[in-house]
Amino acid sequence: MMRYLIIDDEPIAHDIIKGYCDLLPNMELMKHCYDALEALDYLRENTVDLLFLDLNMPKLKGFEFLKTLTNPPNIIVTTAYQEHALEGYELNITDYLLKPFSFERFLKAVNKVGSSAQSATIVASTGESKVSVFLYSDKKHVQVKLSDLLYVEAAGNYAKVVLKKNTLVIREKLSDVLEMLPSDGFIQVHKSYIVAKVHINTIEGNRIIIDDTIIPIGKLYKTNVLDVLK
Known part of the structure; x- marks a missing residue:
């Protein structure tokens, strides 16, 4: 889910942006x-x-406000003044929409955010496979090494991320968590569980054992598990 703010002194601008966002999945106005x-x-x-x-x-x-932020999120500038575009890109904005803008142009800008957000969420470094994901838990962003992630369990509107040494609780749907994780390393094995392939100890019948924890295999997800055995 992409959480967003609209910062504009014109109510009609809020109506247009929210109307466009309402046409897209996974956009939540805060x-x-x-x-x-x-x-x-x-x-x-x-x-x-x-x-x-x-x-x-x-x-x-707008730009003075942006300069006050120590860790700004993705920024899409919406303005009627084209002459400020260069300064905006120097401030590392994602895109610059010149009013009035079409839905097609708006969609292109939001898609840029999706691409940059994915690359920012999953951080890979050269050398050894140090790959991590930032998760929002307990009012802070926590960087988690994917090599430490054992499995994820759905818990109502939340998800429990079970690591080697601790557990994080995050307000995300299991499907959204799955999108954050690399598909070659993690699979969904049940409507309520995602597991790390590398940490599977045994697969027996309709259950998986990870670090002495028994995780059920759902009927709809057996194909995923069979792919691990190939």
Whole structure:
């Protein structure tokens, strides 16, 4: 799920952006902000994945607001002023939408965010296979080495991420967690479980053993398990 804010002093701009976002899956509006100070107040206690940011606002201009953020999320600038585009790219924004913009152009910008978010979520370094994923748990982003991840269990609106030494609880659907993880290393074996292939100790009948934990194999997921045995 991509959580976003709209920061614009024009209500009609909020209506257009939200209307476009409502046509897309996995987009969740967190707050309408009608000036940058309102957004700053929200971001002190909350995190989001994307900001739709207008530039010409009262109290605090868009780029001045952006410069105050120590760890900004993805930024899509929405403005009627084309002359500010160069400065925006110097501030590492994801895209620059010139008002009025079409849904097709809007979609292209959001797709850029999806691509950058995926590459930022899964961090790979050269050398040994040090691959990690950032998970939001207990009001902070935690970097987890995928080699430490044993399995993930659905728990209502949450998911339990079981690691070698501890467990994290995150507010994500199991399907969203699966999208974060590399498909060559993790498989879904039950409607409530994702497992790391490398940590499977034994597969026996309709169950998998990982670190003395018994994980059931669902009927719909047996093919996934059989692929591991090939």
